[in-house]
Amino acid sequence: MAEASGPIFEGIPEPKSPDVVVLAPRMQGAPLPTPEQVLRFGYSEDDWEDFTLEWVHALGDPYVYVKRMGGAGDRGADIAACLTLQGTDGEWHCYQCKHYLAPLMPSDAWPEMVKIFVAKVQEAYELPTRYVFVAPKIGTTLSRWLLSPKTLKKKFFEEWNKEKSKLGADLDSADRAAVEALAEATDFSMFQPADMGFILKVHRKTSHHVRRFPQQLPARPDVEQPPDEQSIQEAVFVKKLLDVYNEKHGLALQNLQEARAHHKTKGHLVDQREAFYSAESLRVFARESVPPATYRAIEKDLYHAVVDVAAGPYSDGFERLRHVLIAASGHQPNQANILAPVVTGLDKKGLCHHLANDGHLTWCKEEEG
Template identity: 80%
Template sequence: MAEAAGVSDEVQRPIFEGIPEPKSPDTVVLAPPMQSAPLPTPEQMLRYDYSADDWEDFTVEWVRALGQPYVRVQRMGGAGDKGADIAACLTLRGTKGEWHCYQCKHYLAPLVPSDAWPEIVKIFVAKVRGDYELPTRYVFVAPKIGTTLKRLLLDPEEMQTEFFEAWNKDKSTLGTNLEPAERSAVEALARSTHFSMFQPADMEWIVKVHSTTPHHVRRFPQQLPPRPAVELPPTEQGAQEAVFVRKLLDVYNEKHGLALQTLQEARDHQKTKEHLILQREAFYSAESLRVFARESVPPATYKAIENDLYHALYDVADGSYDNGYERLRHVLIAASGHQPNPANILAPVVTGLDKKGLCHHLANDDRLTWCKGEER
């Protein structure tokens, strides 16, 4: 076969080579309107709920997340797109240099060869007319690509053969609107081009890559998995609770005139042990919420719950009190009555104990304080 025109050895590399592993985007997940019925999967939403324009917008987001060294990704779809819905350019020369074409086809039925042939003709015509250089990759992006077209895309020589069978058959409409000289030029270009430039995009991988973007949770509402039961606090003090426990000891010492220095001393004292047990249970309840959120939603979703509570409590904590115990008591009462933002997907699983525990997490982070002048 003749050397591929305008196609470098680059086209032989898989399109997804070098894509980084998914990372959690810094995005707040919003709750879907209903949690009772199972939500459709992203694949189902993309296929049945999206318009052609929505599909192109989604594809742009996916292409930008591919990890390719694109200097520009431009949506071209619409009237006069000249065979390219999305142009992903590898140089500042744009489509006059090396670039990849992403052709978006949004049909309910699987994509078949007869859908692909007219699009292939368009890109050859654009090259003949000098509109673009021939892309080194031409990727069909569809919710579902039919078995026959998938098979052909795995066998470039057979695909080229079947393209010309369609091109030359009686009553073919491929290129029939071209002047004879231009149609001959398009045919010559197609014969000299290696059809390995034409590639499919797998839907499962598209969704996986798109899930690494901040757009994903906006487009596809998620249901939370069941939240595990909250375990009781450990007997020994954990490193993560050192600050919050120290602040509780300050409260007890100020209120009762004690000189407690350790968790065990507070646990053994008649005046403080019950209160301490309840506060640690609350702290670890909030800790279980934090771990559950870490494993279920992007980080900013949990931080939004925490920050919303902090702003609701700030004025309460900033009030004038006789001692730190009274400040703590009023803050805990206010926290119990606080309602998390219902748009946050975590809101339905936040318990009253979590909200009290979050007060201690905020104290642990030195955002709340109970005793005046307690900073050490």
């Protein structure tokens, strides 16, 4: 089973992450519980299915559709991951979520296996080509049998054929016979365990992970230098800088190249673009590490720290920009926000240009109104 950063096909809707600000983990005191401990002892069945759905979306298998099916009437499938547009009428994988404090035992697995056979017999689904038990902990006996399809099948039928067995006891004679025949014809290698280490390795690459398991953030990558050519994303902020330079120096600069070539503006322009791209690297890092609201809180906090400064009377746009950048440099992000420790002084200046880029700040008076 390959791993990847997200679903193969863009058409798969991602699980929606709650719009929350992730707080920094405690710096002192008792150690935080491990993700394994949180999952096993701190989750409800619904939480577990939500978590599993996030993991399935992050797998590299070519799923064109992923659907949470859990609840009444799920017919033995908590999460259906479909490999074709035929959905569960075509090839698909079943992820069966089981959340117990005790390890998952064979007695927990048998009824679920019967359900999926019954669903096929009663034409609710096609039989999945992969049926994965997803549990915080799978017991030793079941783990061993799942690694030996022949043994698993033998043990299943031993339980099925026991006198007064509860497996299939609620079926009429025709369906019971059909289920038995289907199970006899099935390769039990379709039944597989999900390894918790692998689950967490894949889930760790999603933005959901830090929300569920507040730990220290990974190291932030180095900031790349701005490209020589102006990118589309910086068009507005560069135009506002050109207005500043033209107003202050009585110039008529029209583009980035002219400003970069002029001795009065090139040094300042280089510094501002470096700040802009530093803030952009923070935005990308946050997008890949935390829910969106966590980054927005950093940006909003800075905006409120500088907006009154930007509103003051100044002789020209350059002075307004200079005072805003000074205020931004002295601003301290909310230390409860998990991103706060990785926000640099250059980021804070760059965030001002991002806010200008988005129309929230402006420098020259003629732009106002």
